Amino acid sequence: MILLAGITGFQPAPSTKEKDFKAICYSSLDSDGVEFVETKGFVKNFYECVIKMKSKRVHALLNSQYPFIAFTSSRQVDELNFPFIDDVKLSNIFSPYYEVLCFEQLNEPVRYHRQCKNIILDNENTLHQVELKQLAYWKPKTVGEIVFNYWD
Structure with missing residues (x-):
């Protein structure tokens, strides 16, 4: 089950740590290909890392309450639409630390x-x-x- 109490950020829930997410990204990926998105003026319930790979850019989103991670294709940072994707390579990198959510779950x-x-x-x-x-x-x-x- 994904929709656990507090996942929206509107009620108390466990929390994931942004510093841990950053450390995992920097240690698991090419640090030159990692950029963290800090949004100004937006309230969001997730952390975001842009991963620059050889032929594409992928955004990794980590829910700030639960250890759920997902990937989107390249998009504008302030774009509210998330074109979720499955990425086997990134799933293998992040699955020891987080539950990787797939396209089918996210698009339900x-x-x-x-x-x-x-x-x-x-x-x-x-x-x-x-x-x-x-x-x-x-x-x-x-x-x-x-x-x-x-x-x-």
Whole structure:
């Protein structure tokens, strides 16, 4: 299950450490090919590293609450759309440290409805009602948009 309580960043949850993520990236990858994205003016629930490989650039996203990592194809840093991809090489590098989420998991459609004042999410989850209300407000279309979000 991916949608664990607190994963959105709106409720208390365990946390991953950005400094540990940076250390893993620098030690596992060519340090000249690693750039960390610091966003100004955006509130997000993930850390982001741009990995420059021979023929492509890949963004590694690490949820700031749970040790879930995913990869996107090259995109603008402030672009809110995440073109998630599977990358075997990067999955092998990061899987000893984090749970690598795949394209299929991240692109699962979000299905919810209202029941009286409550929001009911049909996807398997343990989210708090506060998070579900945020979900109803921001209207993510996929699980990946919940796990990696710019909600404030």
